[in-house]
Amino acid sequence: MVGSGEGDSSVAEAVGRELAAGGAVVVCGGLGGVMEAACRGAKEAGGHTVGILPGPDRAAANPFVDTAIPTGLGEARNALVVRAADALIAVGGGYGTLSEIALALKAGKRVVGLDSWDIEGVVAVADPAAAVAAVLGESLT
Amino acid sequence: MVGSGEGDSSVAEAVGRELAAGGAVVVCGGLGGVMEAACRGAKEAGGHTVGILPGPDRAAANPFVDTAIPTGLGEARNALVVRAADALIAVGGGYGTLSEIALALKAGKRVVGLDSWDIEGVVAVADPAAAVAAVLGESLT
Amino acid sequence: MVGSGEGDSSVAEAVGRELAAGGAVVVCGGLGGVMEAACRGAKEAGGHTVGILPGPDRAAANPFVDTAIPTGLGEARNALVVRAADALIAVGGGYGTLSEIALALKAGKRVVGLDSWDIEGVVAVADPAAAVAAVLGESLT
Amino acid sequence: MVGSGEGDSSVAEAVGRELAAGGAVVVCGGLGGVMEAACRGAKEAGGHTVGILPGPDRAAANPFVDTAIPTGLGEARNALVVRAADALIAVGGGYGTLSEIALALKAGKRVVGLDSWDIEGVVAVADPAAAVAAVLGESLT
Numbered sequence: 001m002v003g004s005g006e007g008d009s010s011v012a013e014a015v016g017r018e019l020a021a022g023g024a025v026v027v028c029g030g031l032g033g034v035m036e037a038a039c040r041g042a043k044e045a046g047g048h049t050v051g052i053l054p055g056p057d058r059a060a061a062n063p064f065v066d067t068a069i070p071t072g073l074g075e076a077r078n079a080l081v082v083r084a085a086d087a088l089i090a091v092g093g094g095y096g097t098l099s100e101i102a103l104a105l106k107a108g109k110r111v112v113g114l115d116s117w118d119i120e121g122v123v124a125v126a127d128p129a130a131a132v133a134a135v136l137g138e139s140l141t
Numbered sequence: 142m143v144g145s146g147e148g149d150s151s152v153a154e155a156v157g158r159e160l161a162a163g164g165a166v167v168v169c170g171g172l173g174g175v176m177e178a179a180c181r182g183a184k185e186a187g188g189h190t191v192g193i194l195p196g197p198d199r200a201a202a203n204p205f206v207d208t209a210i211p212t213g214l215g216e217a218r219n220a221l222v223v224r225a226a227d228a229l230i231a232v233g234g235g236y237g238t239l240s241e242i243a244l245a246l247k248a249g250k251r252v253v254g255l256d257s258w259d260i261e262g263v264v265a266v267a268d269p270a271a272a273v274a275a276v277l278g279e280s281l282t
Numbered sequence: 283m284v285g286s287g288e289g290d291s292s293v294a295e296a297v298g299r300e301l302a303a304g305g306a307v308v309v310c311g312g313l314g315g316v317m318e319a320a321c322r323g324a325k326e327a328g329g330h331t332v333g334i335l336p337g338p339d340r341a342a343a344n345p346f347v348d349t350a351i352p353t354g355l356g357e358a359r360n361a362l363v364v365r366a367a368d369a370l371i372a373v374g375g376g377y378g379t380l381s382e383i384a385l386a387l388k389a390g391k392r393v394v395g396l397d398s399w400d401i402e403g404v405v406a407v408a409d410p411a412a413a414v415a416a417v418l419g420e421s422l423t
Numbered sequence: 424m425v426g427s428g429e430g431d432s433s434v435a436e437a438v439g440r441e442l443a444a445g446g447a448v449v450v451c452g453g454l455g456g457v458m459e460a461a462c463r464g465a466k467e468a469g470g471h472t473v474g475i476l477p478g479p480d481r482a483a484a485n486p487f488v489d490t491a492i493p494t495g496l497g498e499a500r501n502a503l504v505v506r507a508a509d510a511l512i513a514v515g516g517g518y519g520t521l522s523e524i525a526l527a528l529k530a531g532k533r534v535v536g537l538d539s540w541d542i543e544g545v546v547a548v549a550d551p552a553a554a555v556a557a558v559l560g561e562s563l564t
Contacts, residue, residue: 072220102518
């Protein structure tokens with residue numbers, strides 16, 4: 001399972017598609033932008049998506065979220081996205097994404113970055129296929 | 142969607158089965174006892190189950206949970222179970238269940254009780270079929 | 283430390299005053315009504331008050347809160363009020379108060395009720411002095 | 424109000440002392456290391472300290488915390504530290520501190536760093552006096 005944040009939508013869609021193709025559930029913050037793109041990609045590949053929302057209302061989830069969890073916790077829900085994930089693929093560079101990177105590294109989880117923050121511990125990769133391979137532990141050959 | 146608590150396992154299993162048969166997703170606290178029974182019932186009927194766990198580890202979910210959310214919030218996760226549900230079927234009478242009943246009534250959600258707390262606002266019913274009918278808005282005739 | 287909920291303001295003010303006089307810190311939800319009355323009473327007696335707020339903004343605290351904690355957790359903050367308290371004095375009968383009673387009983391903390399919910403485990407008392415005595419463990423004679 | 428994280432204890436103690444001398448309440452995570460040093464400094468200067476703890480037990484607070492809030496939320500409590508603060512002084516460079524920096528910047532709060540993460544938006548300063556001046560809005564001359 002993997003969460004993601006702000007960034008390039010076509011990249012995020014490809015990440016979602018590859019994750020689902022690899023058998024992973026896509027976990028994210030459930031809103032629009034990159035989160036929606038990742039969910040859309042996962043659904044194209046027949047995957048399952050989980051959106052852990054900041055607000056109290058399930059209706060705020062993007063239309064590609066299968067299981068919406070309306071936490072009502074605001075940004076504190078970022079900690080829940082990280083807990084629900086086995087590893088994190090960070091796409092792009094918002095501060096919300098940075099908080100998830102930090103919490104995942106603190107928890108000892110693998111963090112892979114695609115055009116994201118240059119933080120010690122983040123594995124920077126060049127494209128969605130490499131990101132998903134790094135997370136799912138498959139060989140790249 | 143519906144959460145539930147401590148109580149009679151065979152009753153909870155029937156509630157889960159009827160909910161799934163009616164097309165509802167079963168949301169619960171994800172642990173054992175009545176929560177496990179409700180999830181087992183839902184899976185027997187081909188439904189989808191969500192477990193919102195108190196601890197930080199997905200492995201604590203019972204084996205019939207499809208989507209496990211390890212919140213790490215302790216009992217504060219009861220508020221998330223209630224938020225994720227459209228209505229609540231309370232089975233039995235523990236204090237955790239009582240806190241969920243209270244939060245659901247505060248949020249203006251329908252609460253149906255099966256051998257549960259006698260609180261103003263809780264609709265007491267006699268059996269699982271009546272509970273699910275009351276929650277899914279079907280006629281009992 | 284003690285939390286409280288909806289109910290009679292003059293009763294709550296007396297509870298706050300007696301708690302402060304007994305050396306206890308008053309912990310509550312930090313908003314108006316009974317919560318404000320309890321804090322006002324505590325300040326009259328020179329005590330310290332803590333308000334654990336549902337919203338993200340400290341400005342929502344009533345003017346008698348010394349330490350305001352703006353959680354942004356919504357009703358999930360009720361669990362934090364209970365965790366922060368050594369015992370609970372429930373004043374009156376709202377559903378928010380009921381959820382705090384349930385969480386406190388689940389955690390094995392003493393719960394004293396003043397014209398509040400009639401739940402197994404709640405010690406019903408007749409007046410603020412008896413409530414505070416029951417919580418602080420003093421003799422009533 | 425200000426939170427802080429891992430790093431140099433003598434620096435943190437000076438930050439706490441200066442904050443208290445400037446009339447600010449010191450808010451932090453309430454545990455040991457830099458958090459304890461900041462609280463100790465604040466108490467030396469007669470200030471008030473608040474510790475927002477990850478665990479459910481108030482006893483985990485360091486001895487210089489005046490008001491301990493045992494959240495039981497784990498690392499999700501970092502979001503509450505940030506919410507409770509008007510600005511953040513980050514001391515040193517752990518991942519927990521990084522998550523607080525990210526959440527504070529996301530919320531539009533001022534973040535000042537003392538030998539901390541080099542993140543866009545963090546105001547790096549050279550010593551505790553400059554950090555407190557930057558946060559309390561005083562002139563440095």
